[in-house]
Amino acid sequence: MNVENIVLDYCRRAAEALYGAQNADLQVSKTRREFVGDYTLVTFPLLRLSHKNPEQTAQELGEWIGANCPEVKSFNVIKGFLNIELGEKFWIEVLQNIQAAENFGFGAPTGRTVMVEYSSPNTNKPLHLGHVRNNLLGYSVAKILQAAGNKVMKVNLVNDRGIHICKSMIAWQRYGNGETPASSATKGDHLVGNYYVAFDKAYKAEIAELVAGGMAEEEAKKEAPIMREASAMLLKWEAGDKSVRDLWATMNGWVYDGFDVTYKEMGVSFDKIYYESQTYLLGKKLVEVGLEKGVFYRRADGSVWIDLTSDGLDEKLLLRADGTSVYMTQDLGTALSRYEEFGFDDMTYVVGNEQNYHFTVLKLILKKLGYAWSDAIYHLSYGMVELPEGKMKSREGTVVDADDLMASMVEEARVMSSELGKLDGLSEAESFAVSRKIGLGALKYFILKVDPRKTMLFNPAESIDFNGNTAPFIQYTYARICSLERKAGQAESVDLKVAISSLDDKEIEIVKLLAEFPATVVAAAADHSPAVVAAYAYEMAKLYNQYYHEHPILREGVSASDRALRLSISLVVARVILSAMSLLGIEMPDRM
RNA sequence: GGCGCCGUAGCUCAACUGAAUAGAGUAUCUGACUACGGAUCAGAAGGUUCUGGGUUUGAAUCCCAGCGGUGUCACCA
16 A cells, blocks of 8 residues: 555566666655656665666666556656656556545554553642643654554553652641632642642742851751751651641642543543552662672662763662662663563653653663663653743743643634634534634644654744644644535535546645555654654645645536545545544544 | 753744755735635745765765754752
C-alpha cells in the first residue's frame, strides 16, 4: 500500500539489473510540485556503480523501469533526478483499495508492548500550560503507537509525597479554618494550590523578618518557623503519623478530584496510575545489587553513589546516609518493576527537557547494572512552553492555568461560532458541544503541531487562531463533507457504486496523499511525534479544499458518474481526516 | 565556568537519514464562481537559514570557532 516503497522497489530492480547493485542505498522522494512526475529517484549515490554521468544514469534507469514496470506511465530526467510518473489505472486501484480497507492507516499488530508515562503531576498545585503540553503529547503519542500496531499502556506516576505537599498542608492548618472544596466551591487542586501560594508568601515574610532582625539570608531560609514546621511534618509523614497521614490523604483526595475534572475535559486517560508514596521505597534492592557488582560504592557516611566521571558525567547519589532513597533510586526501581511486570519493548517517558540529564543517567546506570532493556527507554523530551515575557513562573503568578485556558478557548469558540451564525438552530446543549470541540481542538492542534522537542511560544494576548493551519480549519473541512453526505443521502440521487473510470490530476494528487497516511502513522510512531500527523491532516484538508472549489458535487449539471466519484473521494478524505485527528485526541464535529 | 539543546519571512512554525528554485500559516496588498456551507479559494509581496571557516558533486541539515538565547550542574521530583 505504501506507494513510495513500490517505486523504490522498481528503482532497486533497475539498479540491480543495470549495475548489479545489491541493496543499494537508494532514496525515493515525492516529486516536487514544479516537475512532472509522482516520485523521484536521486541518482547521485549510484554514479559510483554506473560509471556514467548523472543524466545518462537516470536515463538508463528510467528506460529500464519504463520497459519493465507496466504501472509506470512515463519518466523524465532533470539533472541527476529521475522523475517517475505512475499511470491513472494504478491510482484508481489505490483508491479502491483504500475505500475497501477496514482500518485504513492502522498497522497490523507488531506484538510489541509499549508503555507511555506522561502527566506525572505534583499534588500541590493545579495543572498549567506546561502540563497541557505534556498531557496532550503523551496521550497522542500513545494513540499513535497503538495505531502503528503496538499494545500500549498509558501510565501516570503521581508525585504525591514530599516537602511540597507538606507546605500546602501547613498553610491550610494555619490559615484554612477548615475550608474544603465543598465549603468554598473551589476545585480541589486549585484550593490546595492556593495554600501552596499562601505558604510561600508567609515563608517570604518570615525570612524578611529574620533578616531584618540581623540573621543571614541563608540561615533565615532554614530557620523560618513555617519551613521548620513543614520539615517536621515531612518527618512525621515518613514515620507514618496518623493525623498527618489523614490530612495528607484528605488534601490529596481534593487534588485528585480536581485533576479528574481537568483530565476529563482535556480528554486524556490512563491505564494505570502509580503513586510515588507507594513506589518511593523501590530501588533499594537495586542499590544492593549495584554494590555487589561493584557498580556503586559506599561512602564513609553510609551514602551510596555511582561514579560516572569516566562517561563524562558526574558522581550521582543513589541512597542518602540515612538510608532513604532519592528520585533516581525510585525511578530505577520503578523501571525495573515495570519491566518485570510487563516486559515492555519500549518505555517512553514524556518529561520536559529540563530532565535530560536525569534520563541520560538513568539509562546509563541501568546499562551498567547489566539490563539490556535500558535501550528500550525513550525520553520524549519536550520543550518548555514560553510566554512572551519569558518562562512561566508559578511564584510570580505568570502561569497559564489549564482549566482557565480550556474554558476560555471554548468560550472564544462559542462567541466566534455564534457571530458567524454557525450555532443558529442548535439547542443550548448542541451549541456547547460544538463550541467545546472547536475550542479544545484549536488548543490541542496549536500545541501538537509543533515539534515536541522544540521550545514553543504561547501568546495569550493573540491567543489561538481559528483560521489557517488550525484544527477548526480541518474540522470545518470535515463538517462540510458530512453535510454533503447528509444532503446526498436526502436526495437519494447519488449511487456510490458507479465504477471509477478516470481520475483528473487533482484527484490523483488526493489519492496520492491519501495513500501516504499509513506511512505517516508509522513515521510518527517511530519519531514519537504527533506533529507529523498534524501536518498530514492539514495538508489533506488543504488539498481537499482546493479540490472542493473546483469540483462541484451536488450542483446541477454534474453528471451522475462525476457526482459519485467526487462524493466517494470526499468520503474517503473525511474518513482519513477523522482518523488522523483522532490520533491527536481531537474530536470532530459533524456540523459547525 | 562544565555539559546539553536551540537560532529559518515582521510574527508562529515546516523541511524524513545531506539533494532540484528553503515551504506553510498569519499579518499586509489585490482578486474570485448568483456561497453544493465564504471558518473557503486564487494571486502579489516578504529570506545572506545568527556570523565566519571547513567537509562534499551537493549543506538550514555534518565538523570547528565565535555571537545570542535557554536548560542543567540539589542528599527536590
